[in-house]
Amino acid sequence: MKAGRILGVLPLAAALVVIAVTAALGNWQLNRAHEKEARAARLQALAAQPPVALSTVPLSHDVTDRRVRVTGRFDTVRTVLLDNRPHGAGGRSGDSRAGFLVVTPLVIGPTQDAAGARRAVLILRGWLPRDAQDRTRIAPFPTPEGEVTIEGTALAAVPRVYGLGQAASAEAGSKIRQNLEIADYAAETGLALQPLVVAQRSDTGDGLARDWAPADAGADRHYGYAFQWFGLAALTVVLVAVLGWRARRRAASSVARNKA
Structure with a gap:
């Protein structure tokens, strides 16, 4: 009985790990997309400024982008x-x-x-x-x-x-x-x-x-990857819920037959 409980807990634990990892990867891809969009917005704002003239004098400040x-x-x-x-x-x-x-x-x-x-x-x-x-x-x-x-x-x-x-x-x-x-x-x-x-x-x-x-090249790709990871997390949640529901139905049916 105890071994059966352990065997039942292991798949649930594995599913929870999958959900946590895929959700984290989805968030990471979303952050990557947001970073690229933020950089594109920054470049757009910088493009409106006059160009910096470079000379023989070493630069005293950062002019990246x-x-x-x-x-x-x-x-x-x-x-x-x-x-x-x-x-x-x-x-x-x-x-x-x-x-x-x-x-x-x-x-x-x-x-x-x-x-x-x-x-x-x-x-x-x-x-x-x-x-x-x-x-x-x-x-x-x-x-x-x-x-x-x-x-x-x-x-x-x-x-x-x-x-x-x-x-x-x-x-x-x-x-x-x-x-x-x-x-x-x-x-x-x-x-x-x-x-x-x-x-x-x-x-x-x-x-x-x-x-x-x-500057925002690849943002759409990151959104696509995020959708895939979140989709996998959602699918795992659904599978856990369905399998749990079926397990409870089987347990309830077994109890009913034993009473009968």
Whole structure:
């Protein structure tokens, strides 16, 4: 009798664990969706503000997600191509071809810092398709010569992907890389880089795609996942209720037959 009670309690305990876990996962997905929508609203408010002008003076405040404007000359020799970046990852273009993100330092004027390094900022210029047969065969893309003014959005870091186990130090000096860290690249090149990356939005005639993912990209997907998790929790509750009701009916029928 006691063993039977234990066996009856175990399925109920397992069901309660399932309900708790799926409800928690549903709440987590809802929070992720709300975070992306809140960031999109913040960016919309920041877009109404005038752009921040970047210069050779180190930034004294955080300008992440702000519109920025900077004038300088592209250091084309130090251009880096970030591999394994699908186009349309944000859902705008529907084009999921593999390609590169093109990153080029923009040297800001002739002024040097106290250590003699030239002041510069990394420009995330856009997306370039990759050759399907030979990833090292890079399609030509023009880079403006002379002084150019770039407008875009300030990012705290270069967008990352999973590095496939390769350390950043192993990629130093390579034109094609998986990821790029601002501090590491500054040490590698000797440039005094501003602590941000500019996702370029102005057109410089280079033919690169710049349909960056919107800030709320993926919010609908998170809502969908939340619905699935909450649905599973609700289904488990219904199953527990139905099975409990059937168990009580069987117990009542057994008692009635014994009395008879």
